[in-house]
Amino acid sequence: MLGALALSVLVAAPTATGAPPTQGGGGGAEYVAVPKVAKVTCVRGCASRGRAKPGSLLSLSGSALAGVRQVTFLGSYGKADNAVSQVTLARETVLRAQVPAGAVSGALAVATADGTRSAPTRPVAILPAPAPEPGAELTPVPGPRAQGAPALETGTSRTKAYVGARRAVTFSFRLSDATPSALTVELVRASDAAVVKSWSPQGVVPGQVQSVSWDGRIGTAAAKPGRYSFRLTAASADGAEARSSQVGDVQRDAFDLYDHIFPVRGKHDFGGAGAGFGSGRAGHSHQGHDVFAACGVPMVAARGGVVQYSGYHAAAGNYLVIDGAGSDYDYAYMHLAEPSPFRAGDRVYTGQRIGAVGETGNAQGCHLHFELWGAPGWYEGGRPFDPLPALLAWDSWS
Numbered sequence: 092m093l094g095a096l097a098l099s100v101l102v103a104a105p106t107a108t109g110a111p112p113t114q115g116g117g118g119g120a121e122y123v124a125v126p127k128v129a130k131v132t133c134v135r136g137c138a139s140r141g142r143a144k145p146g147s148l149l150s151l152s153g154s155a156l157a158g159v160r161q162v163t164f165l166g167s168y169g170k171a172d173n174a175v176s177q178v179t180l181a182r183e184t185v186l187r188a189q190v191p192a193g194a195v196s197g198a199l200a201v202a203t204a205d206g207t208r209s210a211p212t213r214p215v216a217i218l219p220a221p222a223p224e225p226g227a228e229l230t231p232v233p234g235p236r237a238q239g240a241p242a243l244e245t246g247t248s249r250t251k252a253y254v255g256a257r258r259a260v261t262f263s264f265r266l267s268d269a270t271p272s273a274l275t276v277e278l279v280r281a282s283d284a285a286v287v288k289s290w291s292p293q294g295v296v297p298g299q300v301q302s303v304s305w306d307g308r309i310g311t312a313a314a315k316p317g318r319y320s321f322r323l324t325a326a327s328a329d330g331a332e333a334r335s336s337q338v339g340d341v342q343r344d345a346f347d348l349y350d351h352i353f354p355v356r357g358k359h360d361f362g363g364a365g366a367g368f369g370s371g372r373a374g375h376s377h378q379g380h381d382v383f384a385a386c387g388v389p390m391v392a393a394r395g396g397v398v399q400y401s402g403y404h405a406a407a408g409n410y411l412v413i414d415g416a417g418s419d420y421d422y423a424y425m426h427l428a429e430p431s432p433f434r435a436g437d438r439v440y441t442g443q444r445i446g447a448v449g450e451t452g453n454a455q456g457c458h459l460h461f462e463l464w465g466a467p468g469w470y471e472g473g474r475p476f477d478p479l480p481a482l483l484a485w486d487s488w489s
């Protein structure tokens with residue numbers, strides 16, 4: 092039975108939205124009710140104390156919900172961490188949907204088949220899935236193996252990887268007992284079990300360690316953040332097949348891909364009121380957020396890309412602006428202790444050291460002044476926006 096558990100994901104109703112008229116085909120005005128979500132409750136497969144986790148079934152109550160088809164989990168910032176779930180039941184005042192793999196804490200919004208969307212709810216806490224099991228050393232696989240198929244050992248270099256890093260993650264394998272006639276390595280996205288990339292290594296010799304590496308891209312585009320896993324399939328000449336993991340296993344040879352790393356690699360804090368975006372400064376308002384850390388703490392590129400500016404400015408001190416590769420954002424880092432070794436036009440990878448925290452220019456105390464600019468970018472028609480939600484999210488997983 093679907094008795095409601097504790098209401099720890101209870102959310103308040105957003106401000107009532109009106110029902111805007113839309114033109115119907117018959118010439119008269121047709122009124123489409125805007126769906127409204129007042130309350131979100133975890134009803135099945137919940138974590139302790141009624142909290143939601145990937146796979147949990149949620150009940151959303153409110154009004155005008157009968158036409159809702161999709162629930163979007165808006166995540167912590169931007170669109171990269173959005174996750175969408177199809178509704179499993181929709182009635183006028185209640186609907187049900189499962190928390191998709193990869194959904195993270197944040198507001199929810201629902202949408203009808205014709206795209207009419209509710210206001211976002213208050214944030215709903217979603218417990219993250221357990222981290223993948225580390226397995227950098229080659230170990231025998233638990234997956235299915237037909238008689239006569241090669242025996243497989245696999246290992247994956249890391250459980251956490253970043254888009255735009257020089258080398259995100261390496262999958263290694265070794266076969267024994269039979270020479271494979273066909274061999275495939277697939278990269279599986281956990282959120283929808285889709286194979287997003289595959290490799291067909293040739294000339295694999297039993298007993299020899301082979302590997303494939305993935306840089307977090309599919310074609311030229313950055314892959315969606317979330318859980319991925321490698322799956323090796325090998326068949327002997329007579330067709331006996333072995334696989335490194337069961338279908339749906341998101342722990343073995345798995346890793347979590349993140350789109351940014353937190354740029355300050357040491358103890359830090361996010362300052363007081365004056366550190367925030369939009370706080371008052373002489374003659375202007377603060378265009379970024381100040382992250383305080385000791386002078387000399389290493390600073391890395393939150394997201395790789397191409398250096399757009401590197402130089403010195405009386406207010407900014409030593410500064411660097413990076414045009415994020417595969418990202419809509421530009422990233423500005425200011426008050427560096429020393430000029431960055433990188434110059435305009437240089438390629439920088441995610442997590443690569445770009446300098447150290449300092450207080451050059453107009454700075455009180457050692458800190459990173461960090462700016463995020465939306466497309467088309469830094470002083471190219473883009474606008475800076477409050478980077479704190481993004482910084483807090485990056486800090487939580489870096």
Ligand SMILES: [Zn+2]
Pocket residue numbers: 377379380381459460461
């Ligand atoms: Zn600042």
